[in-house]
Amino acid sequence: MSVMKYDEKYFKLLSEKYPDERSLAREIINLTAILNLPKGTEHFMSDIHGEYEAFCHILNNCSGVIREKVDMLYRGKLTHSERKDICTLIYYTEEKLALDRRSGLNTDSRYCEQIVIMIEIARVLSSKYTRSKVRKAMPSDYAYIIDELLHAQKDEDDNQVLYHNIILDTIVKTDADGFIIALAGLIKRLAVDRLHIVGDIFDRGESADKIIDLLTTYHNLDIEWGNHDILYMGAACGSEACIANVVRNSIKYRTVSTLENGYGISLRSLALFSEKLYPGESPMRAALKAITLIQFKLEGQLIMRNPSFNMDDRLLLDKIDPENGTIEYDGEIYKLKENRFPTLDRNDPYGLSDDEREVISELKAAFTGSERLKRHIAFIYERGSIYRVYNGNLLYHGCVPLNSNGSLSGLSLFGESLSGRAYFDKAEKIARHAFFGKHKRTEELDFMWYLWSGRKSPLCGRNIKTFERAYIADASVYDEEQDPYYSFCQNRDTCELILREFGLDGDYSHIINGHTPVKTTRGELPIRAGGKLLVIDGGFCRDYHEKTGIAGYTLIYNSHGLRLKAHEPFESVTKALKENIDIHSDSEIVETEPRRVMVGDTDDGDRIKSEIADLKTLLDIYRGEGQRG
Numbered sequence: 023m024s025v026m027k028y029d030e031k032y033f034k035l036l037s038e039k040y041p042d043e044r045s046l047a048r049e050i051i052n053l054t055a056i057l058n059l060p061k062g063t064e065h066f067m068s069d070i071h072g073e074y075e076a077f078c079h080i081l082n083n084c085s086g087v088i089r090e091k092v093d094m095l096y097r098g099k100l101t102h103s104e105r106k107d108i109c110t111l112i113y114y115t116e117e118k119l120a121l122d123r124r125s126g127l128n129t130d131s132r133y134c135e136q137i138v139i140m141i142e143i144a145r146v147l148s149s150k151y152t153r154s155k156v157r158k159a160m161p162s163d164y165a166y167i168i169d170e171l172l173h174a175q176k177d178e179d180d181n182q183v184l185y186h187n188i189i190l191d192t193i194v195k196t197d198a199d200g201f202i203i204a205l206a207g208l209i210k211r212l213a214v215d216r217l218h219i220v221g222d223i224f225d226r227g228e229s230a231d232k233i234i235d236l237l238t239t240y241h242n243l244d245i246e247w248g249n250h251d252i253l254y255m256g257a258a259c260g261s262e263a264c265i266a267n268v269v270r271n272s273i274k275y276r277t278v279s280t281l282e283n284g285y286g287i288s289l290r291s292l293a294l295f296s297e298k299l300y301p302g303e304s305p306m307r308a309a310l311k312a313i314t315l316i317q318f319k320l321e322g323q324l325i326m327r328n329p330s331f332n333m334d335d336r337l338l339l340d341k342i343d344p345e346n347g348t349i350e351y352d353g354e355i356y357k358l359k360e361n362r363f364p365t366l367d368r369n370d371p372y373g374l375s376d377d378e379r380e381v382i383s384e385l386k387a388a389f390t391g392s393e394r395l396k397r398h399i400a401f402i403y404e405r406g407s408i409y410r411v412y413n414g415n416l417l418y419h420g421c422v423p424l425n426s427n428g429s430l431s432g433l434s435l436f437g438e439s440l441s442g443r444a445y446f447d448k449a450e451k452i453a454r455h456a457f458f459g460k461h462k463r464t465e466e467l468d469f470m471w472y473l474w475s476g477r478k479s480p481l482c483g484r485n486i487k488t489f490e491r492a493y494i495a496d497a498s499v500y501d502e503e504q505d506p507y508y509s510f511c512q513n514r515d516t517c518e519l520i521l522r523e524f525g526l527d528g529d530y531s532h533i534i535n536g537h538t539p540v541k542t543t544r545g546e547l548p549i550r551a552g553g554k555l556l557v558i559d560g561g562f563c564r565d566y567h568e569k570t571g572i573a574g575y576t577l578i579y580n581s582h583g584l585r586l587k588a589h590e591p592f593e594s595v596t597k598a599l600k601e602n603i604d605i606h607s608d609s610e611i612v613e614t615e616p617r618r619v620m621v622g623d624t625d626d627g628d629r630i631k632s633e634i635a636d637l638k639t640l641l642d643i644y645r646g647e648g649q650r651g
Contacts, residue, residue, distance in 0.1 A: 036640050046641050052152075053634050057622035060150040060581035062215020063087065064413070066558055067576050068536030070219070071250070072227025072277060073562035075595050078236065082113035084213040085576045085587040091143055091213070100139075108139055110599065115206040117599055119199050133198040134190055140205045141171050147212035148172060150581070159211045159241070161204040167193070168208065211241055218412070220536040220558060221248025221419030221481070223402075227562070228277045230254075231284030234398045237405075245406035248419040248536060249474050249481040252453065256470030257389050258399040259456045263324050263471040265385050266317035273310045285395040287388040295381050299364050314492050315365060316382060322372035324468050330434045331472055338489050339371040349494060357495045403457055408450040408480060411524055413579070413624050418446075420537045421483035421507035422520050428510045430523065433478045436465065442523045446480055449473065481537075483507055508538070517554035530613065532556055532584070540575060548575050548586055549612055556586065556612060577612075581619045584612040 040046045065084060070077045083089060092105050100108070111118045122128045148156045153173075160168050167189060174186050193201045217240055224230045237243060247255070253271075256264030269289065272278050281287040293305055296312035303311070318339055325333045341350045347361035365375040374382065389395065409418040422442065423431040432441030440448050453473065456466040473479045475486045483505035490499045510516040511533075521531050533555045540548045540557055548557045558575045578585045588610065621627045 033636075033640050033643060036636060037643075040637065040640065043641060043644050046637055046644070050634055050637050050641070053630050053637070056152055057620065057627055057630055059152070059621050061413070061619045061621055061624050062150065062580075063213065064216050064218060064579040065214040065576065066218045066220060066417075066534055066579070068220035068419070069222040069248070069539070069559045069574065070227075070230075070233060070562050071222055071225055072230040072233065072280065074227065074229035074232045074236075076562045076591075077233055079113065079595070080576060080589065081217075081236070082210060083109070084210065085578055085589075087213050087578060088112055088143075088209065091146060095142060095146065096139070108136065111136060111202070112140070112143075112206045112209055114595065114599055115203045116199075117595070119202065121599055128198075130194045130198075133194045133202070136202060137190060137193065137198070137205065140202065140209060141168075144168070144205060144209050144212060145172050147209060151212065156212070160208055164201055164204040167201070168205065215242060217243040218410075218417060218534075219243065219245045220417055220534060221246050222250045222536060223248070224254045225250040225271050226275050226277070228279055229284075230277075230280055231394070231398065234401060238401055243405060244410055244412070245402055246410055246417045246419050246536075247402070247406050247408055247453075247481060249479065251402060251406075252470060252481055253474040254395075255399050255402065255453065255457065256467065256474060258392075258395050259467055259470055260386060260390050260462060261456075261467040261470050262382050262386055263317070263320040263468070264474060265389050266313055266320050266382065267471075267474065268389075269385060270310065270313045270317050273306055273313065278306075285392045287385070287392055287395070289385075291381050291384040295377055300362065311360070311362075312378075312381075315363060316374065316378050318489060319372050319374055319378070320382070321471070324471055326372070328465070328468050328472070331476060332478075333476065335485075336489070337372075339366065342366065342371070342493075344368075351490075351494065351499060356499065358493050359495050360493055399457065403454065408446050408453070409524070411526060414526060414528055414531045415534050415579070416521055416524050416526055416531070417534045418480065419535070420479065420481040421505050421511070421535075422446075422523070423478045423480060423483060424506045424510055424516070426506050428506065428513070428516055428519075430519075431478065431505075433476075435469070442520075443525075449480060477503070477505060511535075511555055512550050514552040514554050517551040521554070530615070532613075534558060534577065548588075549610075553613060556584070558586070581615070583614040583619075586610045586612055 040049060063084075065087075067077070067080065067085075089105075089109050092109055096105055096108075119128070122132075151159075153169075156172070157165055157169055170189065171186060174183075219237070223233055223237075223245075237245075245251075253264050253267055257268045269281070269292065272281050273289075278289065282289065289309065292309050292313060296303075296308035297305065299312055300308035322337050322339055325331060325336055338349065338351065342358070342363065343349065344361055344363050344366065347358045348355050349358055365378055367373055367375075409416065411417075423433075423445070425431040430441040432439065432445040434440075435445075435448055435452070438448070449469070452466050452469050456462060456470050459466070473481050475482055475488075477483065477485045485503045487500050487502050511520075517533055518527075520533060521527065532553070533551075535555060535557050536559050538557060539559045540546050549555075550557065556577060558577050562574060574589060576587045576589065578587060621630070
């Protein structure tokens with residue numbers, strides 16, 4: 023055997039964990055065996071937009087994976103109705119048990135049948151994991167019993183059968199509900215090994231806070247920040263422009279309850295101010311008008327102090343002629359929807375009035391002082407990033423900014439011109455310092471707003487026309503120019519250029535992207551650039567369904583390959599429970615691997631191989647064959 027060099031301090035620490043050759047050999051055998059298990063299933067979701075019930079259902083049914091397993095095991099053994107019933111029990115266990123109890127269906131024989139079926143489902147799903155990993159996934163109160171039932175063996179005298187029948191009988195008579203809840207949780211945990219949220223948890227729907235509460239309990243996930251996420255992140259950091267945008271969106275999309283009930287952020291000062299400013303208007307409409315004007319003033323100040331953002335065309339307040347109800351826009355005169363601008367000073371159009379300054383100061387104190395918001399944003403930072411390279415795929419929410427010729431583009435950040443991966447890395451570093459840094463700099467907070475809506479933002483990449491939609495009557499000016507990325511990403515060469523920029527160069531590497539709803543009604547497809555780009559905007563937002571024609575896409579990547587799942591809209595949990603209704607999902611195979619993907623082929627596999635190499639070096643040292651470095 024060749025003589026090895028080693029780091030003495032490192033291997034001294036390693037030897038404390040593995041003090042002899044036998045313990046080392048056991049671990050090497052264990053890790054080598056893990057490398058030869060099938061890779062776990064990855065589940066990709068995007069653009070959830072606060073739609074809690076639809077998100078929960080897709081999360082519970084693992085984009086149809088659980089229903090597929092139930093059908094595979096029990097087609098021909100159970101009726102279609104019975105299979106749907108067992109799926110609903112797994113998805114909404116406590117609610118389903120309570121409903122059955124009220125209906126008088128919770129008999130001992132039914133409990134026993136449900137447990138037997140669920141044990142079989144769990145057994146199949148656990149086959150791609152080590153017994154140790156499965157045991158760690160089990161609820162501690164039932165781990166021993168579940169482990170026994172999962173690994174039941176027949177013997178010639180049927181001793182094991184009798185033993186397990188006694189266990190089942192005891193469970194049914196003492197704690198059937200608790201045991202079924204534990205089993206359902208294990209099934210859902212085994213069905214998906216890792217969850218990827220490719221951006222936009224916030225806005226549109228009412229329950230982003232509940233979604234984050236749920237995600238904090240999830241066993242293994244990562245988040246790629248979306249522009250709607252970064253907006254809330256910027257607001258929590260104290261960016262006044264971000265705060266104004268969050269409040270305006272909440273009023274516009276009728277999700278004020280997320281702020282007031284979810285995060286304890288009162289809009290009272292804004293409500294009182296707007297009622298005085300716009301008498302005769304409904305409270306919500308008055309508040310929307312007031313915060314809209316505050317928002318455009320704050321954004322104007324921000325744009326003027328950041329010329330590198332190159333967004334002077336967004337300075338439009340000074341082009342308004344309130345007396346005539348018009349605006350000069352792009353060299354033309356347009357009629358305004360609104361001609362009341364009570365706090366607009368023609369001599370200082372971007373200056374806040376004293377009352378506006380008081381309102382935004384109170385809102386800023388409420389956002390930065392909300393402990394629940396702070397916890398949620400800290401979680402998004404902890405589990406999140408602007409992009410992620412994982413198992414040969416590149417995940418990001420928005421775009422990689424490009425020039426008009428398809429080359430990499432970017433931005434000058436604090437005097438440094440950056441594009442591609444370097445731009446992403448710098449943007450993330452700034453975003454992290456804006457939240458965690460002891461001394462927050464104005465330019466960092468301003469950049470958080472730019473990440474939300476800048477045309478060269480990797481989370482956005484388009485010229486957002488909020489002002490035009492709010493104030494200009496002519497809809498012909500509403501079209502939003504997009505970064506060239508959104509055209510070039512249809513091209514395989516461009517996608518391969520981007521993948522190489524982020525260190526990926528394999529035939530089976532892909533870009534997994536959210537942000538842009540796939541308009542199937544217009545013939546748009548989620549699979550682009552010859553299969554190199556997959557757009558998985560989840561379409562959870564109800565407002566998008568008419569435009570898209572479906573409720574969006576999710577993605578499953580297991581040991582056999584990649585499958586896109588197209589979903590129909592979700593109705594309600596109540597209907598799902600009463601009628602055993604599942605979300606109908608059409609499955610489309612994106613790519614079938616030439617051979618089954620094992621743990622050894624993944625990023626975790628690379629880590630395990632490195633660990634095995636270190637353990638073998640320590641083994642050489644124990645045997646006197648190693649050499650100090």
